[in-house]
């Protein structure tokens with residue numbers, strides 16, 4: 001079955017917000033990293049499912065670095081968009097900002113790349129639409145995703161050789 005290409009804007013999430021409350025904090029009074037990872041996985045999977053029109057599973061997450069902490073009362077802003085797709089897999093880029101509502105200052109907390117695989121009704125991997133990048137930023141992310149994919153394939157091959 002052929003699946004027609006889709007734009008990045010058709011599935012992007014620009015500002016999913018989450019208000020930090022005291023029960024979101026770890027023992028150093030900053031936001032628990034696992035909470036952010038779980039929300040990111042959900043937000044990114046919405047992008048993958050919108051793009052593919054299929055249920056999607058998380059295949060991998062490239063390294064996730066927490067650059068800055070978020071604090072009690074901050075507003076977390078989650079952004080996610082489709083960078084590129086291949087046969088059955090898709091790379092979604094994610095970014096989290098922490099906003100101080102008193103000053104409006106926004107700090108970059110985390111960026112990462114999730115890979116999802118689309119699954120059909122029988123549980124098998126299934127083809128996904130190509131991505132049509134339109135803006136300069138989308139075209140840059142599309143090209144960079146290709147380089148990351150090459151690295152992932154190389155790492156997968158190295159893992160296979162070690163097994």
Ligand SMILES: CC(C)(COP(=O)(O)OP(=O)(O)OC[C@H]1O[C@@H](n2cnc3c(N)ncnc32)[C@H](O)[C@@H]1OP(=O)(O)O)[C@@H](O)C(=O)NCCC(=O)NCCS
Pocket residue numbers: 056057058059060085086087088089090115117125152
């Ligand atoms: C992800 C999964 C579907 C891949 O299945 P598989 O049979 O190993 O897949 P294949 O080697 O045939 O690869 C299928 C696609 O996934 C990609 N892929 C597989 N493993 C990957 C990884 N670790 N990172 C990135 N991409 C990966 C392949 O490059 C391929 O992409 P393409 O079809 O676009 O070329 C399977 O390993 C799985 O079901 N894992 C568990 C997923 C899960 O439970 N996630 C957490 C809860 S949602």
